[in-house]
Amino acid sequence: MKILVCISKTPETTAKIAFKDGNTAYDENGVQFIMNPYDEWYALVRAVELKEANGGSVTAINVGPAANDVVIRKALAIGADDAIRVDADPQSAMFVAKQIAAQAQGYDLILTGKETIDYNGSSVGAMVAELLDLPYISYGTNLVIAGTTATITRDIEGGEEISEAGLPLVISAAKGMAEQKIPNMRGIMMAKRKPLNVVPAVAADDLAVATSFSLPSGKSEVKMIDPDNMDELVRLLQEEAKVL
């Protein structure tokens, strides 16, 4: 079974969020970057587990500049066999999806994280599925493959749904599909020798782009309430905040 895992690079979860060039671009100065946690902890780790159980291969794909290679090497250290980097500086989900779709022929399973933690679009998986005319199941929390059939549990509002679909298909991975795996020294050493193929981007338009950024307005000072006077808190929630 050939598995393709789409990985994105995102700022580390505690990174300071600031903007530059008149608030038109994210200020990467001093920011540590990581592999998007949903892509790494759930999609990639599950892909490696499936390969170890059923045989086959895992390819990681990223759309980005050469600076992303460090994140791609981590995917190889965790257990991907090879990697593709589409050399570009993507500005929209659709651009990314079209690059991935152009490289995604011949895979039995394509996995993504449920969303990235920076732009929170949750769009690329569905776009790739549409471009390849494949089924797409989002928010998978459990994935079992038997022969050419995938059984997926996914989160829906207020519960979960278990569905079945034949390969090939696209699945986005959410918490529960796998557990975070720390690469060991052998994995890190082997990653250096695994193939990382850099390919040029295909032409694709950006139809929706972020043009300016702002920070949320700061909260007003917290009002501390006497622990022995919860009636006062209830009154404030009813009359001042008007939320009860």
Added chain:
Amino acid sequence: MVLIYTEAQNGQFKKASLEAITYGHKTAQAMGTQCAAVVIGNADNPASLGQYGASEVITINNPNLGHFDSQTFASAIAQVAQSKNAQVVILPHNSSGKSLAGRLGIKLNAGVVSAANTLPTVEGGSFKVKKNVFAGKAIAEYEIKSAVKILTLSGNSVQPETGGSEATISSMDVDVPASKVTIKETKLQQGDTAPLPEAELVVSAGRGMKGPENWGIIEDLAKAIGATTACSRPVSDIGWRPHHEHVGQTGVAIKPNLYIAAGISGAIQHLAGVNSSKCIVVINKDPEAPFFKAADYGVCADLFEVVPKLTEAIKKAKA
């Protein structure tokens, strides 16, 4: 035309759908056009969507659309959008809306902005809309440059407004292939509280609870106000609470009207998932807990004493 994808459960339109109609109606007004709703499958009284601002409701009944599948549903919606010349397609930002939006973007060669949370700014030929990015730590304004625009609407961003009139109803035939996905089982949680992503009131707790056996006081408080329960990441990681309750940067991002957090210190990743809440109450015995800085109201005391007192005070106020 502005086209809204709606969903019903047990015949009743979901709140997210009514929000989307109100939002779509206002967007249509700004663009000088009309708002139409598409209903796939059974819903009681589709004409009632007129109350929320739809001037037209298009119903689709097709045996290949018996269960939700983004592939078949996107095909149906795209056919409606094309036959009605929709300029904007709006979907709720939920599990189905998110998986449809990307597909529709490809089918209609349309720019997609997911989780829009303000009305778009429509000026001349430009169409801009805002959404939260970096899990709520910043706001981005997006420009959609394509002729057709696709938005998913973040929950609880607008409230459904009534005051319209009955909508005209028409049915439409679509040509969709059979679904390649089979639904084996759907498990919905029992009880009458809203699912976390849609909840207006949320009571959440963290490691300060000391163990899963102590959650009774949190459930009692949630029950007293009709809230949905949530938790912090460490608590879901060690299995004290189910994964779907985890709110934060790597869990669910929520924006309820009221978020009560007990025994959660307020790590930056947790704050990212909840700081769009309208009102935050923090209960923590550590006066240095960073969560107090993000709170509207704080109670610095032992949660095991304060939470039951708060529950009693609410019951008294409601009596």
